[in-house]
Amino acid sequence: GQNIDQPTEMTATEGAIVQINCTYQTSGFNGLFWYQQHAGEAPTFLSYNVLDGLEEKGRFSSFLSRSKGYSYLLLKELQMKDSASYLCVLGGGGNKLTFGTGTQLKVEL
Amino acid sequence: DGGITQSPKYLFRKEGQNVTLSCEQNLNHDAMYWYRQDPGQGLRLIYYSQIVNDFQKGDIAEGYSVSREKKESFPLTVTSAQKNPTAFYLCASSKPGQGGEKLFFGSGTQLSVL
Numbered sequence: 001g002q003n004i005d006q007p008t009e010m011t012a013t014e015g016a017i018v019q020i021n022c023t024y025q026t027s028g029f030n031g032l033f034w035y036q037q038h039a040g041e042a043p044t045f046l047s048y049n050v051l052d053g054l055e056e057k058g059r060f061s062s063f064l065s066r067s068k069g070y071s072y073l074l075l076k077e078l079q080m081k082d083s084a085s086y087l088c089v090l091g092g093g094g095n096k097l098t099f100g101t102g103t104q105l106k107v108e109l
Numbered sequence: 110d111g112g113i114t115q116s117p118k119y120l121f122r123k124e125g126q127n128v129t130l131s132c133e134q135n136l137n138h139d140a141m142y143w144y145r146q147d148p149g150q151g152l153r154l155i156y157y158s159q160i161v162n163d164f165q166k167g168d169i170a171e172g173y174s175v176s177r178e179k180k181e182s183f184p185l186t187v188t189s190a191q192k193n194p195t196a197f198y199l200c201a202s203s204k205p206g207q208g209g210e211k212l213f214f215g216s217g218t219q220l221s222v223l
Binding site: 045097 | 154197199211213214219
């Protein structure tokens with residue numbers, strides 16, 4: 001089976017940098033996704049890591065280490081609109097996605 | 110603009126009643142999915158369909174039914190057999206074979222029991 005762990009809540013200050021960690025146990029997966037979900041809304045795609053290393057996309061970056069079973073999402077220059085839940089998702093192909101419970105990020109002034 | 114549309118946004122179910130949640134997409138995606146989201150839990154797969162006229166059970170299919178008569182449409186029926194239907198339901202689509210595990214989600218339906 002697959003298991004994903006991420007912190008339940010985090011709080012950060014507007015303009016700061018925050019790192020949301022995700023650790024996982026799995027027998028195999030294709031890649032790791034990060035999605036953003038505002039309350040009562042649809043999750044939206046942020047990033048997809050297949051290979052180890054850092055993928056940068058604007059203010060958001062995502063890192064994967066397969067050997068360590070570890071990923072993180074890095075958010076820079078935090079804005080109030082970044083307050084949302086961030087979902088770590090293991091992709092095993094097609095329907096075989098395993099979702100973490102999400103990290104609720106609160107950005108404060 | 111292409112997208113995936115769910116309706117209604119809010120739905121109430123009475124005891125013993127079946128209700129149907131609508132999901133329509135104009136992204137020309139082959140695969141469609143239904144997930145259930147409960148507070149403090151990750152999304153769980155109810156049903157999925159990789160192609161028209163074919164669908165498969167996910168992890169929590171009991172008490173639910175689906176159909177896939179058209180590529181664009183994948184309605185979900187919550188039957189009276191589902192004893193704990195209160196949840197946020199998300200429909201998604203993807204186009205396998207082209208990095209297609211990336212899911213596009215609808216805006217969700219919040220189902221509550223009266």
